Amino acid sequence: MKEEEVNRCQIQNWYPKFKSLTIKTKLHKLPESFVNYLLDDSVPFLLPSSVTNQNAMPNRIQNPDEGEDDESSSSDDETDPPPPPSPSFPELEIEIRDSIEALGGSIFPKLNWSAPKDAAWISPSQSLSCSCFSEIALLLRSSDSILHDLCNAYDSCSDDKASSRPESFFLALRKWYPSLKPEMEFRCFVKANELVGVCQREVTTFYPVLVSEKEALKGLIEEFFDVNVRSVFELEDYVFDVYVTKERRVKVVDFNTWCGSTLPLMFSWEELEGFRRVGGELELRIVESRRGVLPGLKTAVPYDYIDVSCGSGWDQVLKKAEEEFRDESDDEDV
Ligand SMILES: Nc1ncnc2c1ncn2[C@@H]1O[C@H](COP(=O)(O)OP(=O)(O)OP(=O)(O)O)[C@@H](O)[C@H]1O
Structure with missing residues (x-):
């Protein structure tokens, strides 16, 4: 993959056109001072001190290995060095506060490529919704996806002299939508300027609506690609994610590289590479039945993508899951 492809998928590059x-x-x-703050892995980490003080969180994030303050630890205080001053980014904080306000009070944060999805657990809301600078800083500092953007974004590039980081880092604040339906998100694969495959983005669940609406959704996405994306996005091979609203309007969520750190979800890259759609039918791949996923397993994947043969170990897991599922469906009032 070329560095150019990675660069085109940065939100600050594609957003103006879409x-x-x-x-x-x-x-x-x-x-750069804020980038260095994100990269600094000293413990305990300090949240920026707030100049606006709006909904600010406590500055010091406790190291999980440290106990609660008690008598014995306070006796060491005299010998402990004083804690370092909290970092402060007053201009950025004020700009961010204004943007959050302009976007309706809650935002979804991401850097050039990634959102801190893996850090949602640390937020009081257990989601990526943020309403102040310190919530954003906490998510960004706690996320490996963000660290990947900061340090490893060009790792899959084959250029002779690939960059180690982008010229600049951007924080994208996106209006927060609390009730996006996971079944209406799709990943679209484009090879040589042709849409060669589409699949549901949330692959661990069977959604009956996708079975009944499959053809209509496929038509909408295909038309959206032909009219709005094909001749506008500057790469030939790439992946983009879309959301279909209840009014049946298609919205771009994100652009990603072909391969690299992008997951092919319900396809494999080999399979996608082999698809040639000139005149052929586009496939929208979905989980076709309740039995197409492993019930009760968090890391569930569609059946086809694991080795379920006798002796693989999965055969026993599946047998048990199917028995449980059968017991559950017997209880269902249908
Ligand atoms: N503005 C928003 N409000 C609420 N949820 C959102 C918003 N934008 C994105 N999401 C949710 O977060 C998920 C991840 O978003 P996004 O694709 O921007 O992150 P990412 O880090 O690039 O993910 P990936 O690496 O999987 O492509 C989306 O699939 C969607 O469910």
């Missing part, structure tokens, strides 16, 4: 077809977003170029 502004009217995606989630409303405000972009903030990050000062």
